[in-house]
Amino acid sequence: MKTLPPADVAIVGGGWAGLLMAKELGARTGLSVVVLERGKPRRAGDYADGMDELDYSIRLRMMQDVSKETVTFRHTPKDRALPIRQFASFLPGSGVGGSGEHWTGIVPRFLPDAFQIHTRTIARYGAKRLPENHSIQDWGIAYAELEPFYTRAEQLLGVSGKMGLDPFEGQRSAEYPTPPLKMGYFPSLFVTAAQSLGYHPSPTPSANISTPYRNPDGIIRPACQYCGYCERFGCMVGAKAQPTNTLLPVIARQKSVTIRTGSNVRRVLHKDGKATGVMYRDAAGEEIVQPAALVMLASWTLNNTRLLLLSKIGEPYDMASGKGHVGRNLTHQSQSRAVTLFFDRPLNRFMGSGANGVNIRDLDGDCFDHGPLDFIRGAFIVAHALGYRPIANFGVVPPAIKATWGSEWKKAAIDAFDGTAHLGISGEHLAYRTNYLDLDPTYRDEHGDPLLRMTMDWNDNEHNMIRFMAAKMAEVGKAMGAREVVTPPLPRHYDVVTYKSTHLQGGTIMGPSPANSVLNTWLQHWQMSNLFVLGGSSFPQNPSGNPTLTILAQTLRTADAIVNRYAKRPGPLA
């Protein structure tokens, strides 16, 4: 084992959170920063050859290599967890930029009430409305505290959108940096229909930008070309904000920041309650110790949690006793193509980009009265022209067609191909005592370390919510002129077979007190003050909308605290 010269800061993971932190520290401090990324190097220009659906969307060329490490899954503690042998339900990225390279680029802010679900639900409906076995809790910060950082994150990305159209949006200190994207046909149908039914569609905030834009770091990106190759692809023109085109060019000029690829961190090293560095295996297989005065984990929800468990930092969550916090409050997102619309008209649906369209928040959060309903909270609902590609989307036929192959199916699928589209329903996923992460007793990674184990299932709140949302969206679909509207229910049990989103959250949650959380609101470990954990693992539960803008805003808030306070006087920030 080799020990390297110490660094001031070691950051584990070179995705959005890790590279944003590195860029901020590189620009605003003299600290030496080492970013350890287990994947390969990437450059902004890597994606010109990448507009291939088979390799990238179906074979998942940009994703984490599941042959080396995966996660096991079961529904309840009574079941046997088995490894996810092929990612599908969520798709973690790998390499410089992480999932931020292949992401879709949908960047809403969370609703202000998302940060106080516990308090607000009880205040409006009473404690009895919180579901059985829930472990919902407030974040410990308010929207207003995060607002300036939301604005900075939007300006970093150049987010396209328009304020003032969504009556439920939180206070904004600035207009979106770029105007909304062009309106595709399918979202335009949704706008008219939704408005006729009293909803308030507004352009979905998009990190694929509508016009050329120069961000505060001087990074210039061009406008979206609506090519239809966003999610699961890197952007070949750089219109979609990605760490490689937004952060890497800045970091490349910073002498104090080093990105070390092929570096798979296995442990956070610690002594006497302080982190002393990290141990990783390099691309050649050698074990290396990187001492550091400050360690920051930014390796996505699952790996952040796993590193704390493997490194024996903090008390692992024990479901039976309810003790311990590391691993608890695992949430995903009941995202589904819950509503499929069949039209008699062509939609030209090959055109578009990931966040190209509109959303409504009328049925999100607590924007509507849940008094008479059998669920709490809501869903972020979108109608996007996201660019439908043929392999993934061919074969969807109206329910009257029972055949799934052969001439009858072929004819129906060809007829339906360009007349079919989906409304996206991203349902909020509450936290439950029964959904959590721990280490698997059986399965191991390529180094022999235990895999992480997910224990998770849907509960009534998710089923009831999706049923309600699907019925509402069926009305909108009819008003859009769809010949047929299909609304299958949320599958009875959580599965790892169908894609939902890559928005797993929790495991190292933040909160107002060490009595109920792993991190304080500065994402600093309560007990180990020179360890920070960035990213969605800090979310106490998963609000409906896409999480990346909030992750960036939180990272900027933490960076400010480190630059302004911690760097001058290391120690607990709360």
Added chain:
Amino acid sequence: MTADRRAGSNRARRSPAAGVASSRRQMSESLNHSLHDHSFVNSDSVILSSVVYTRSMRRRHFLTLSTTAVGGLLVFSLDRMPMRVHAQPSRRVRVPLRFFDEREALIIGAAAARIFPSDSIGPGAPEAGVIIYIDRQLASPFGRSVNRYMQPPFEDGVPEQGYQGKATPREIYREGLTLLGSDFDRLTPEQQDTKLRSIEATYFFRLLRQNTIEGMFCDPMHGGNTDLIGWQIIGYPGPYMSWGAHVDQHYGKPFRPSPKSLGDVLGRKVKPWEEEV
């Protein structure tokens, strides 16, 4: 990048008529491109239906295709605008097989042809070269489950835990060949359908169905979607670099630019993942 993008925009703005003409030329180039890329050679093999297999002197296995099979009048599904596909008169190409032998390719090809048949609606798996696609995928790391978590123990789970089998796609196809039987390709279409219905619930059939769809609609660099035939059937234009001038136009009206492969769009060859071992 900038130059490519501009070129893409210009192409996208062409009139439909120009699009058809250029499409013919590009598809011709596309086929020739394939001929060079994948060691296609002319042969004098006898053509039986559209697919014939011959054995080479060096004991390599070849699949012989008739290029006339990919001609004919195709119809887009939604606007019913007819478009003639490029066809070369009576040429034959021999494709070296990478995984199957001739018999196996005949059998799997026949099964794919029942999943996505050639019929009055338009061409199907035989014309698109689906069997060539599947053969190449099985020869690639995908066929060996190189990118799948393969650590034991392998245990049966519930469906929500996903496929837990140890068998790789290669092994699943080997098993599938047994399920189909050694004379599957010689059965009548009705008999073939009956056989396939009896194995519909198997993992092999689901994989074959998925791979058939992939072979119909993948970029031609992977060996399927020959002459962009799959994309023409459904009116999918391929990976153009820009729809910026169109995304908010053509509301409710069919917009059907002539299909282009990724190689056509970029003006150079792109290496598919399966070629990078």
